[in-house]
Amino acid sequence: MPKIIRDLEKKIFNTSMELFLENGYEGVDMKMIAKKCSIAVGTLYNYYPNKKELYIAILNESWNDTFKRFDKLKTLQLTPREKVEKAILMLYEDIEKRRGLGKELLNKNIKDLIEDARVSEFKKALIKNMEMSISCLEKKEAYKDDNSINIRLAEILLVSIPILIESHRHEKEENIRFLNEMLDGFIL
Template sequence: MPKIIKDIESKIFSTSMDLFLKKGYKAVDMKMIAKECGIAVGTLYNYYPNKKELYISILKESWNDTFIKLDSVLESSLLPKEKANEVINILYSDIENRQGIGKELRNDNIKDLSNDKRVTEFKETLIKKIELSISKLEKKEEFKEDKNIDMKISEIILMSIIVIIKSHKNEKVKNIKILNKTLEAFLV
């Protein structure tokens, strides 16, 4: 009779997420995940056909709540500048709480992920959500001619959040203030 493990999917999810955070995508394999979960490798393959599918599932699930929060802000009655500041706050807090899951998305050298259409779509969705809040803000005259300015600002903000969390993790309030001031440098 097969061994019944309660909440096996959530155990696989949380254990895998922890391993990806600690060791990075390349260093983790299905055998390692199964061992940490206390299950047979075959059991793990019953839930996920490979490491990439498991990682993408974790990535999507971990960002789903963030996207819901961002949509809520974008649909709110806040003033455009308040929306942009709230978007920065949400992104900062959620990226900080996620402790780096998704950092591999910056590395184009992981072909397994960078060539996957779902990963590309995910990156585009993330930038679009930020871009939506920034597009409502009036830019300084010198930036108005650039058709891609909203995307560029979005990329600057997102990458800055990632770098500043890593470099100055115990200074959240100051970091968010700097990010907001960075955004304001582009605005009227």
Template sequence: MPKIIKNLKEKILISAMELFNDFKYKDVTMSGIAKKTGIAVGTLYNYYPNKKELFVDVFKMSWEETFIKLDAIMSKNITFREKLDKFIEVLYVETANRKGLGGELLKVDAFKLTSTDSSNGAFGIRKKIYERMENIIEDIKKEEGLPTNTQYELRFKKNIFDYILAIIKAFPNEKEINIEYLKHLINSALI
């Protein structure tokens, strides 16, 4: 009689998340995920027909935890500049800590993790980050009475997260300096 494992899908996702956090996508195998979960490879394939689908679920689950943290910042009773600083810090730390899962956001092909639904994969994650960043910047401009320059503003808003990703990649061992630099850079641009 086959053994029944309670919450197996959740255990698979947790094991896969740990592996995708520690290693690049190409270095994680379905057999490695099965081994870490303590199940047979065939059992894993009963839940996920391929690594790509499993990765997309792990990727989304991982970032949903970050969105909870980011949304909590927005509910704090502090200025929008302070919210922006905390937002930058959380995004930096969460992305840097993910290694493999954060690194996927740097890749162009990560935007094509699922071709049928742009809300999945890296494209959907980046879109959600962009939307939150745009909201904070709009709130800062309103709170401080700053002018809006639509010609450049969209490029700026869309590139903030790219700055974070690039700094993580360029200076991976300089967390504190990187975060302060990003706060200064982004806040200085909002004048």
């Protein structure tokens, strides 16, 4: 008689997320996940056809709330600068909470991820949300005619946050202040 595990899909999801956080995408395989969940590898494949699909499901689920909060942020009665400051804080805290989950998206060596259209769309959506917040800010004269300044600033912020968290883990307030002051070099 097969053993019945309550909420197995949730257990697989949570266990996999922890393993990806601890070992990175390349450091995890389906056997490791199955072993940690105390299930057969075949059972795991009944839920997810491969590691990439499982990772993308985790990535989407973990960022879904962030995207909803970006949408809510757009409707708040705040100045453009206050919205950007809230967006930076929100991203910082969300990235910090995920402890690096998703940093593989910046790694060009993980071909099965970077070549996946869903991953590309996810990255575009993340950049677009940050870019929309920044686009409301009035730029300094040197950048007023630069059509790519908003996207470049969004990309810089999104790349900088994980680096600051990793390099200066216990300096959250200073890191957030630094990111906001960095923007001051481009806006009025």
